[in-house]
Amino acid sequence: xxxxxxNSLTHLWRSVWSICWKDIKIYYAKGPIVVTGVLFPxxxxxxxYMGRGLEFKEGLASxxxxxxxxxxxxxxxxxxxxxxxxRTLEMLLSRPVTVTTILAxxxxxxxxxxxxxxxxxxxxxVILGIVPNNVLLAVAVIVLIAAGFxxxxxLFSALPTDTPADVVLLSSAVKLPLIFISGVLTPLxxxxxxxxxxxxxSPLTYFTxxxxxxxxxxxxxxxxxxxxATVVFTSAFTAGALKLHKKTxxxxxxxx
Amino acid sequence: xxxxxAVDLYKKFGDVVAVNGVSLKVDEGEIFxxxxxxxxxxxxxxxxxxxxxRPDRGEARIxxxxxxxxxxxxxxxxxxxxxxxxxxxDLSAWDNLTLxxxxxxxxxxxxxxxxxxLLTLLGLNDARGRKAKNLSKGMRQKLLVAMALIGEPKVxxxxxxxxxxxxxxxxxxxxxxxDLRKKGVTILLxxxxxxxxxxxxxxxxxxxxxxxxxxxxxxxxxxxSELYTYVSVTFDREVEEDAKQFFNAWEHRIQNxxxxxxxxxxxxxxxxxxxxxxxxxxxxVDIHTSPPSFEExxxxxxxx
Numbered sequence: 283x284x285x286x287x288x289n290s291l292t293h294l295w296r297s298v299w300s301i302c303w304k305d306i307k308i309y310y311a312k313g314p315i316v317v318t319g320v321l322f323p324x325x326x327x328x329x330x331y332m333g334r335g336l337e338f339k340e341g342l343a344s345x346x347x348x349x350x351x352x353x354x355x356x357x358x359x360x361x362x363x364x365x366x367x368x369r370t371l372e373m374l375l376s377r378p379v380t381v382t383t384i385l386a387x388x389x390x391x392x393x394x395x396x397x398x399x400x401x402x403x404x405x406x407x408v409i410l411g412i413v414p415n416n417v418l419l420a421v422a423v424i425v426l427i428a429a430g431f432x433x434x435x436x437l438f439s440a441l442p443t444d445t446p447a448d449v450v451l452l453s454s455a456v457k458l459p460l461i462f463i464s465g466v467l468t469p470l471x472x473x474x475x476x477x478x479x480x481x482x483x484s485p486l487t488y489f490t491x492x493x494x495x496x497x498x499x500x501x502x503x504x505x506x507x508x509x510x511a512t513v514v515f516t517s518a519f520t521a522g523a524l525k526l527h528k529k530t531x532x533x534x535x536x537x538x
Numbered sequence: 539x540x541x542x543x544a545v546d547l548y549k550k551f552g553d554v555v556a557v558n559g560v561s562l563k564v565d566e567g568e569i570f571x572x573x574x575x576x577x578x579x580x581x582x583x584x585x586x587x588x589x590x591x592r593p594d595r596g597e598a599r600i601x602x603x604x605x606x607x608x609x610x611x612x613x614x615x616x617x618x619x620x621x622x623x624x625x626x627x628d629l630s631a632w633d634n635l636t637l638x639x640x641x642x643x644x645x646x647x648x649x650x651x652x653x654x655x656l657l658t659l660l661g662l663n664d665a666r667g668r669k670a671k672n673l674s675k676g677m678r679q680k681l682l683v684a685m686a687l688i689g690e691p692k693v694x695x696x697x698x699x700x701x702x703x704x705x706x707x708x709x710x711x712x713x714x715x716x717d718l719r720k721k722g723v724t725i726l727l728x729x730x731x732x733x734x735x736x737x738x739x740x741x742x743x744x745x746x747x748x749x750x751x752x753x754x755x756x757x758x759x760x761x762x763s764e765l766y767t768y769v770s771v772t773f774d775r776e777v778e779e780d781a782k783q784f785f786n787a788w789e790h791r792i793q794n795x796x797x798x799x800x801x802x803x804x805x806x807x808x809x810x811x812x813x814x815x816x817x818x819x820x821x822x823v824d825i826h827t828s829p830p831s832f833e834e835x836x837x838x839x840x841x842x
Binding site for chain 2: 296375531
């Protein structure tokens, strides 16, 4: 008779991992994605930090945040609209998985992708003697940030469209301002008061500040504030993504 | 227990009522046809039965599991070949198949054994490494069938399983459907090929404008349709002029040694033909009946 995964947890894990593996194979293991993942954050960071006479240690937190941000949130926005257009989403949804399982697989793949690109930067820091004051916490925070940005990408993809360009436009319109109003490119202490007030709305502000605390390179807020804000933003993105996707699924399927 | 049960499914998109109070019950081991013209509400009903789409009203169960409250348990018993779906074009046939197998929570070894056996059964083994986008339409369709079967489902939804297939491939799929029925699998078949439905299905429901307008076995539907059956007889000699009076209860035509009777129910005219042959000392060389085609029945039911 029917041989299944034994229990629901095993089944859940196998499903999430299979969707993650599918995403990596289809979307992430591509030359242009890899090049964009490395070059874009590096050039953006270099444009702001080079020539300002800052030490690598001072800019490391920003480079890590930018890399995690761009890599983790780069592909997730387009998966749902692309799969709606390709008519593969309905094929997936008719199997014994839930929308939550599918999104968990997407977030996991994106988190892994972000971590793969962030690891060499962290390791380079270690080689240069720039080690976080709490390595385990640093790793946990980077994983949390990668998951948070992956969820943000999934949140954008809840737009019930089968045209990836619609979502890319929306995500760029939100992501770029999030960078410029945060303290990623300019330390918070150097921001004018009016921009400092706006910067608290950007999750990147807390992520970068927390990493600055971990690298002892001038944090602005207390570490606990940064950590709580990081957890809140990550949870909000994940919960929001799940809720919106469930809400827009019917409209999405009507697109095809 | 019914393998599939829908109670009063209702779904509206904007101002358009796509499905209007559909109820149906499919017994275990039955091949149930679900027919209707384009836009009748078939795909929306199937999407609600698989739990992909939530109805505005109504309930659906697969093997006793509520598809909205326990979607994973319900779909564990279910294999689907959706009409509006594709395998992943950038994954190979093998990867598509094993991906779906893993979504059923199956261990890797079991998935690989079943994938190999299904690819062999459907003649796709040589193409297992080819990306789905490089497969022919027929091969892609067979791959979708394999993907529906890898979980060894108790219930199978087949939405246009033979659409676009060549004659041999379509026959293979039809033969597979009958084999699966023998193994006790319940099949809900949606097709535009009404003759295929008439020959394969134990029962058929016809949907039009979001409502089920007729349900029954193919024979029931033939009788209910009140369409005519033709009884064609060939004798060994020419039929005499007085036959007209003998068969005047039915519309009929005589041409040389051939007699054609147009009736709703063929049993009585056949008895009369045998009686006539006896009285006249004729031998019956050939006798056969031609019931109305299923296409005629379908057109009549939907009011075409």
